[in-house]
Every structure is written in C-alpha cells, then in structure tokens.
Amino acid sequence: MDNRSIGIFDSGVGGLTVLLELKKALPHENFIYFGDTARVPYGGKSKDVVMQYSMEAAHFLKDKGIKILVIACNTATAFALDYLRQELDIPVIGVIKAGAASCVENLSGNRVGVIGTKGTVKSQAYNKALLELNPNLIIHSKACPLFVPVVEEGMAKEDLTKGIIRYYLQEFVDTSVESIILGCTHYPVMEEVIKEVLGDRIALINPAYETAQEVKKVVSEKGYAAERKEKGSVKYYCSDEAESFYEVGKRIVPIESCEIEEIDLMDIVLNE
C-alpha cells in the first residue's frame, strides 16, 4: 500500500482529459496535476526546449513525493519520455504507447491516421510505436496546429471550427484511413465535432483511456495502490494565473477551483 500521489503534467490544460480517465480508473488515488501555462503551447517548440520544460515539470512533481509520473502531453512524451525514464527512479508513463496499442487492437485493415502538434508529428513517435505493433501499417500523419488554440479558446463547438477541421482532415477521408489517433491531449475536446465532419466511417482513438489503464496496471503490479476507502483528491498547480487555468480548464473537464495553486517558474528553474 502506498498513499503517495500520482503526478501528471502537461503544457497547459489539455492533460486534464487524461486526468479525467485516471480518476475513473483509480478513484481512490490522490493526483497532483501541473499545467505549464506560462509556457504553453509545447507543440510548435523544439525537442531541446520541450525536454528542458519537461525535466523542470518532472522535478517539480518529484519534489512533491509522487510515486508515478504521467506525461499527459503527446509532444512531451515524444521528446522527453526516454530521457525522464533514465533520469527518474519512479515509473514514468507517456500517452503515445497506449494510444498506439489502442489503435492497433481495434483495427481490421492496415490504414491509420495520426494527428497531433507539429512536434509530435515531426518526432514520428506514433509511427515508431505503431509499426512496432504492426509493421504492415500504412500511416498517414498530419499536424493540426490550430486545434490547440481552438480548444483553449473554448471554440470547439463553434461553426467556424468545422471549417478548420475540414481544412486539416479532409485528406484523411480521401486516403480512406480506418481510424485516427487523437495524438494531442487537447483534441478529445473536439471529438464530437470531428466525428460530425468526418462521419462514422472513421473511428477516433483517444489515448487517455488506454493511458489510464496502463497506469492502473503499474499501480497494481508495483503494489502502489493507496490505502484509502474514500475518493482521492486532486491538487492542481500551474505556472501562470490560477484563475485563467480554471477558466480554460473547465471548458475541458469538471475542475474544482479551490485547489489550484500558482507556482513561480523561477523557483523550479533555479532549483535544477
């Protein structure tokens, strides 16, 4: 039994879609979520910069005494997962392997799509993970850089958004993929409207659920389950204003306003 918290980080609020699934899968666990809202987004930034930010986020959470680290950001997973696994002495779980597994499991043919940030797509991390599971896959991937601002602006349900989705994703209809991995933790917020635009023929894969299942497995295997009968709690931290984190965050998932704490990035940076 282990009552330490599970740590989760993302560039901003997108990772809350992963937290939501984690809370469902592990209802008695405590979670500490860090959103790096002072430096959001990560998706267009370089490997070096994303690694640096991820390392800072990881150390911040590590100092809080977490038992597992979940990288709830595809770009950070693509660029920093291997490094953080080497650096930290606790299990580190990203979103990409789980997303790839979930996609391949449910496939009848061999054509799949991956959408994500520029960083994630450029890293080819999904391609590698998918081809390891099935070398015969034909993968069509595309960066959709406007999707994150659309979600952060709470515009997922606006008519305009359908035009933006068509602009990026029409080619997936033409290349007849069977499923598309939502390879950015913001994208599940747009899941319904993407479905509306693309139709029922293409399945959308949200890696959040599978990631939560992977974390649950690690908790069980390591004997890390909390000794707690009541519902666990969540403590939120962000690097910019708590109010804004709450405003944008609640567009994504239900979130308790009273538990958000602003941290000064300088404190993390200087602690390195």
Place this chain on the structure above:
Amino acid sequence: MDNRSIGIFDSGVGGLTVLLELKKALPHENFIYFGDTARVPYGGKSKDVVMQYSMEAAHFLKDKGIKILVIACNTATAFALDYLRQELDIPVIGVIKAGAASCVENLSGNRVGVIGTKGTVKSQAYNKALLELNPNLIIHSKACPLFVPVVEEGMAKEDLTKGIIRYYLQEFVDTSVESIILGCTHYPVMEEVIKEVLGDRIALINPAYETAQEVKKVVSEKGYAAERKEKGSVKYYCSDEAESFYEVGKRIVPIESCEIEEIDLMDIVLNE
C-alpha cells in the same frame, strides 16, 4: 554620433513587421532583434508572466550594449512599458502610443476599433492611449486569439482564414467603426486579407510605421545617429531553434538566415 545598436524584442516573429519599418526609417542603424520563440505566444498570458519575460528580454539586449529599446510586441508594451522605462537608463519605446496617435490623426468621426491579443485588449492600454488623445472616441475592442497561430502557421492567404476573420471582425462592420488598429505585431501580415473581408470603408492602422517614426525622432533628438555611411546590419537572436525562427520569420518579412543565433533562456534567467 553613436554606433551602438537599437534593440528590439517580441514574443516571436511578429515584431519583424516593426523591424521592417525601422530599417526603412533608419537605414544606417544596426539592430539587434530578440524573439522569445521558446515561450511564444505572450498574448494569452498574465501581466506578471509577460512582465517577467519582458524584463529578461530587455536585460539580454541591454547587456549587448544597445542605445534604445523598442518593445515590438503589443502585449509586452501593454504590460511592461512603464516598468521597463523605470528600470532601464536608455529610452524605451513601445508600439501602443504610436498606434493610437496614427489612428487619431487620420480620423474624421469618433468610432474606432482595436484588435489584439487577449492580454492587450484586457489591459485597455489602447483605450487609455486613444482617450488621452481624444476623450470623445467610442472604442470597440476585441481579442482575436486565432490570428497569431494563423500567421505563425503561414496560413494568412488560405481561404479558411477569411472565415476566421469574419468570425472575429464581422461585428466591426455592424458597429460602423471608421478604422481598426492592428494591435498585435502579427496582424499586419493579414492586412490584405482583412481588407478583402471588411471592404474599403474601414481603414486598417498598422502601428509599426508610426513606431519607427517615433524611434527616428528619439535618435535625432538624443544625437544617437550612427556614424555610418553604409547600410546597417541586423543580428537576430531567438530562444528556440534558429531554423524554425527563420522558417516562420520569412513568412513575415525578408530575413537573412545566416545571422540568427539561438540563446539558452537559462542563461538569461540566471543572469538576472
């Protein structure tokens, strides 16, 4: 005579529209441009965070021995101009006062529009500057958060962009403003397509030209002109990859690839 450089900073590449006008107005001056591409954008971030980043950028340029600092970013001007003027012992010039002056000069009626980032609009910095010049103005302002990613993604000329412009700006046609200040240094890149959508009746004000004239005036008044007959040079710095700065930057203005240097933010932060 003073051969020191003029320093300019922006959150990323948007400020290159200001640099372009500065080079025209002061062809014999040397410039040092810093784009904080590792933390772009500033527009949705809080006053505290933008002030912190602006201070770091200002000190980085100050250490290079500049004679004047130009804040080529509306959000940073709105949040950090007064502070940087107090802190630094060189002239500091922002883009907002110049933009407001240019707008009021050319006005026949009293209805104007201001568009910018969330930070700039929330700060009301343009409203204050405009009302100081003409207390009878009726100002209609609006944040257009998708415009920066549209420009950074090189999508200014895409058909989709017209839909995004209509989404934000249709109400300006309805409220019959006479002119709209492009209150973000990225927006001039979209000037043509905004004109196409809004029609000729509404004038678009680009503060970059007026800002350059203000800098020229300070150079002349202070006896700061460079003792140089040949064309001045530009040295570029950015906090993320030089290659990406060049790729995105050249969508905005002509830019020489060979003179871009990546800097490590940690060095700035730790130098404070």
